[in-house]
Amino acid sequence: MNRLPSSRELSERVEIDFPRRRRRRLRRRLAWAAVLAVIVTAVWIGSEWRSGQHRVFAAGRVSTAHRMIENDCGACHTTWAPLERLVNWVDSDAIRSIDNAKCLACHDQALHHHNQVPGHGHDGLSCADCHREHRHHGQLARVQDQQCLGCHRDLTTTSGTSRTFVRSLTTFESTGTHPHPEFALKRLLLESSGHPGPEHGARAVLDEDVSGSGFRDKARLRFNHAAHLKVERNAGGELVVGLGNKDGRPVNSSKNCDSCHQSDESGGYMKPVKFEVHCRACHPLLFDNRNDPGRQVPHVTADLIRGWLTERYTLAALEEPRDRSPAVGSAAAAENSRRFFPGRSERPRLDPSLAGSVLRSVKAAEAVVQQHVHTLFGHEAKGGCRYCHQLIDSGSNWQVEPPEIPDRWMIHSRFRHDSHRLMRCEECHGDVASSRKTSDVLMPTIATCRSCHSSHPTAKRFAFAAVGARSDCVECHVYHGGEGSKLSPVTTQSRSAVDAGTISRR
């Protein structure tokens, strides 16, 4: 008969000391497993190290430009910071594993502004404060707007509030508490409120009008865009208005802008317009079309033109038959048969009586070369210094006023024409076709830019594009490359007429 086990018997089935018993076997196994894991890890890490692959230690991939040094931690890092941070248990920013010197070894860059207030850290800004590495960002230079706004939200300089730039800025969009203001250049020209400070680059390319009525283009040069672009056709599509060609017939002069404005090697900016290349064909610098048809003076300073003319007329006088010089008695015949003497200069001497006539010819030619109108093509061609330049006229010592055409207009930003190649020139430089005066500065307003560069673009160029072109700070502005930078792209040069015949870069 089966008997039910008693509770004692039942309780005896439980090994009461089991938890207290040492499970040597299991423990041993686990221990071995742990040791093995460590060994495997160590071997793996070791083999990675041996093969030169240090990515295993990195928090994330480095930027594209730094990929070449991705495995060389020491190229950027100076200390084994993670361990230090762990031990010290402090805010990660306080302990730096990067020294600026390491960055400057390759990137020789100036800082932002000489009068900026250091934003972070103990000893000024660290490169790594803005350029965060190991975050899978392809471009380290494309820093977040937050980095800029850290200061520009409420801009203070070493001397207090900034007078050159706008104090509060939070967004490029027109809607917002502190939107990007109108371009300083336009603010000066359009008489809108808030002129930029006296140190702003826009002041370098504009002159305050003498009458005090505002600002105008600094360039001392006459140029009429409208006249050069004007084209009219009659009902039959025949050209009736345009610039005249050699036969005096109108040609399609709505030349594309790139007839004169050609991009530089990088494609970003426009090269200066050169007189020799772009102007001379239609605006000749004749000086003596009767005796020397078609011959033109070089496009250089007045002094050099005078020297050029003097040399030309002197040589011409020397080459003339010598019997044309005033002869006395029968001596002229003997003079003509002057015999060569080895070792002596063969250049004939200028008769002092000829010097006067040379001087007169030079004076006459100088007067002609300054004129507005020359006869070249059988009709009147506009040329001569005065046609475009202002002359400082002091009689025989006349000079051409240096035209001082800026190379760059908005020198605190950067721009690439080639990135905008899908657009027509007049989409931004809109008033070109009607601009008659040099003082018209044909630069776009910020609204023109915002029509594409915005999260709510007014001009949607592509149907599939949900938002507009980028409008972050670094899209147009470079942090580095301010004053004193080697890579500064911003200097405005005053050019004289002789300086490579520069006209404009718009």
Next chain:
Amino acid sequence: MTCATRSRVHRPGAIVLIAVAVLVAGRVAVAQDAARFVGTNSCAAANCHGGDGSGPSWSSSYSDWIQRDRHARSYSVLLGERSRRMAAALGYPRPAHKSVTCLNCHALSPTPAGTTGHQRQLATDGVSCEACHGPASLWLTRHVRRDWPAEKATRAKLLGFHDTADLRVRTRICTGCHVGGPGRDVNHDLIAAGHPRLHFEMSAYHANLPRHWNDTADGKRHAGRPGTPDGTLRELKLWAIGQVETLRARAELSVWRASTKTAPWPELTETRCFACHHDLRDARWRRQMVTRSGRRPGQFPWAGWERSVIGSLSVLESTRPGPELAEALARIDRVTRPVAVNRERMRAETAVLVRLLDSWSSALNQHDFTVGDLDRLGRRLVLSSREQPRPGNWDQAAQLYLALSSLQVGQKQATGLGDDRRRSIDRALGQALPRMRAILRFPDGHDSAAQLRGGTAQADQPPLALQQFDLATQLIRSALKDNGGAK
């Protein structure tokens, strides 16, 4: 100054006394002592020599001189920047326009400017009328008289008048400054300070002198035998006399240099410039030049320029000097062989040479030049011979060019004789001379004949430019050879 004071008294008796003294001494120089310069004012009157060119050439000779002749500016050169630098470099106590060394040639009178207005004018006029025609105080009034031609023929020397119609007298006036002479010494110091080198050739200098005389009449005067076109042989005679007189003046200068203790010695201009001065880049050039000339390094030829083509004159047989001349030259070469030339021996030898050349130039002056002389001389110049080897340096090539261009003038005139042969010679000269001229020209930026020193692969070969020069000579050579038989 004393003679000026004395002459101002102007006593006829004194003049006679001086004239007697001159006769005794028999030298032109003595006559100059008596005569004095009067300056250009007397010549420049509009009715005399200061005419406007509408009259005969003598009537405007002053106007021609002042307008066209560079001699008229010889004084103002001394006021220029180069002269200022030269005087400073030479350590002269006074500026160039007040230094006797400069005024000796650059002005009529060596009296430094500043004493009296008259004296100042004598200096500031430069090389004016009397510098060539002789001091005029004794003949100024006479030379307008009807009997002047007769008086001139007999008493010119006494009166201090230089009869420039005589080509020998004419040449000697030029060499007085353009080669130099006692007291007129463009030595190495002056050249180093910036004075141009003197290398004179009468015919070319004469051709380039603006005419203030009737050149047609002058050509007729020296026309040679009747039947030859006017002026055909004047150039030839002038060239021949010029060659001998230039060497004579050179020898006379050497006599003065050797006998004047204050003159530098050894004087480096006794030899050629390019005997020492050479391109440092090409060391071979100099070695080759020495090898070719048969001299040893350190030996320098005496009077390289002046002796370049003089050997060719030996074709004029009737005037040919005796063997003494060749011997005298050989002796001088021996004397000048060591760098430290013996001064006394040099003086003695060059003095002998002066005498010999004197008589040679006198013989040439008497010589009746013919068209045949023209041909013979041409052949001698271009066909190399012992007396006239092919040019081995720039000096010799330049002298050959000048000789040929003088001959060309005669040949051109002689083509009027209607001879085919002459036309071909004239054509050959017309082709060859411009080529030679291009080779001899100093390259731009150089003041020496750099291209004539270019090294060649073989040491015994002349530089390429000289070979080209010889090719040009070949044109003339073959033109002369073709007809060599016909005399």
